[in-house]
Amino acid sequence: MRTTKQLVDAVVNGEPRSIARAITLVENGSLEAQEISSRLFPHLGKAHVIGITGPSGAGKSTLVEKLVRKYRERSRTVGVVAVDPTSPFSGGAFLGDRIRMQDLSTDTGVFIRSMATRHNPGGLAKATKDTVRILDASGKDIVIVETVGAGQSEVEIMKIAQTIVVVLAPGLGDEIQAIKAGMMEIGDIFVINKADRENANKAATDIQSMLELSSEKHQWKPAIVKTIALTGEGTIQLSEKIDEHRKYLEKGEGKIRQQRILEAELMEAIRQKAAERIIQELKKSGRFSMLISRILRKELDPLTAAEKVLGERMNKG
Numbered sequence: 001m002r003t004t005k006q007l008v009d010a011v012v013n014g015e016p017r018s019i020a021r022a023i024t025l026v027e028n029g030s031l032e033a034q035e036i037s038s039r040l041f042p043h044l045g046k047a048h049v050i051g052i053t054g055p056s057g058a059g060k061s062t063l064v065e066k067l068v069r070k071y072r073e074r075s076r077t078v079g080v081v082a083v084d085p086t087s088p089f090s091g092g093a094f095l096g097d098r099i100r101m102q103d104l105s106t107d108t109g110v111f112i113r114s115m116a117t118r119h120n121p122g123g124l125a126k127a128t129k130d131t132v133r134i135l136d137a138s139g140k141d142i143v144i145v146e147t148v149g150a151g152q153s154e155v156e157i158m159k160i161a162q163t164i165v166v167v168l169a170p171g172l173g174d175e176i177q178a179i180k181a182g183m184m185e186i187g188d189i190f191v192i193n194k195a196d197r198e199n200a201n202k203a204a205t206d207i208q209s210m211l212e213l214s215s216e217k218h219q220w221k222p223a224i225v226k227t228i229a230l231t232g233e234g235t236i237q238l239s240e241k242i243d244e245h246r247k248y249l250e251k252g253e254g255k256i257r258q259q260r261i262l263e264a265e266l267m268e269a270i271r272q273k274a275a276e277r278i279i280q281e282l283k284k285s286g287r288f289s290m291l292i293s294r295i296l297r298k299e300l301d302p303l304t305a306a307e308k309v310l311g312e313r314m315n316k317g
């Protein structure tokens with residue numbers, strides 16, 4: 001039996017089967033998961049993590065495949081995490097992704113993993129983040145995360161990716177309108193894919209004017225790139241823009257973003273660990289069931305009970 005340390009060493013050496021194994025272990029929330037994450041932590045921060053998000057069917061997977069090929073031409077190693085929202089729409093397309101990318105799966109410079117909600121009881125966002133970190137630690141130069149932009153995932157992708165590419169396509173109509181607002185805020189680069197279709201120029205002008213309306217808080221001006229993912233047209237321009245954004249981040253903004261992410265993560269970790277410990281103690285001492293009885297009798301409400309518990313602990317310590 002290999003120890004967790006040996007597994008992590010193999011991941012850091014880029015060994016594909018160990019990478020796959022480590023991902024499965026963190027996905028399942030296994031006992032080793034925390035040790036894996038901790039041991040990988042010092043090895044993080046080398047990869048450039050690119051988030052590709054946008055409405056279902058915009059052409060994200062097609063574009064990702066072309067981008068991967070562009071990076072491989074430049075001898076860059078790439079990890080891809082495709083997040084399957086298990087929506088009825090993406091079910092078919094997802095299978096398509098596999099077939100399209102089949103030849104890439106024999107390339108040792110590429111590691112592709114798909115994530116599904118149903119395999120991740122601990123939450124898709126956490127599993128995605130852990131997987132990105134494993135791929136980063138494994139020495140991949142680029143890690144691409146594909147997510148369908150819908151509600152929460154916009155915020156989540158910001159905690160994972162350094163450069164966010166929002167992929168839109170002409171003619172997606174209402175669906176775009178509904179999610180555009182959230183995505184306009186987070187995009188570093190906007191892709192109008194399916195530029196072979198009519199209205200692509202109009203879509204680009206629409207985005208342009210929406211961007212001009214939004215407040216300019218940052219020095220980086222979101223770029224707009226037109227692509228035809230099917231033929232690969234425009235993907236060179238897109239990868240150039242991504243590089244440009246990476247260079248911009250390296251000048252300072254990247255550190256600020258990183259600090260913000262780690263602050264949020266530390267707060268979340270404290271919250272989780274502290275709560276776990278306190279609840280465990282309360283249950284062990286029987287105090288938990290005492291409090292519940294009082295709450296059931298309406299003598300106490302849960303928030304006041306929690307305050308009471310914390311007050312008592314503070315007095316003790």
Ligand SMILES: Nc1nc2c(ncn2[C@@H]2O[C@H](COP(=O)(O)OP(=O)(O)OP(=O)(O)O)[C@@H](O)[C@H]2O)c(=O)[nH]1
Pocket residue numbers: 055056057058059060061062063089090091093094096148193194195196197227228229230231
């Ligand atoms: N005409 C045209 N069709 C495209 C283009 N890019 C992708 N498509 C097609 O659009 C459909 C959806 O493409 P996908 O790459 O699966 O889209 P996606 O955004 O990954 O979709 P989900 O993962 O389901 O959210 C496929 O049938 C593609 O062949 C393009 O540039 N032009």
Ligand SMILES: [Mg+2]
Pocket residue numbers: 060061062093094097146
């Ligand atoms: Mg897709």
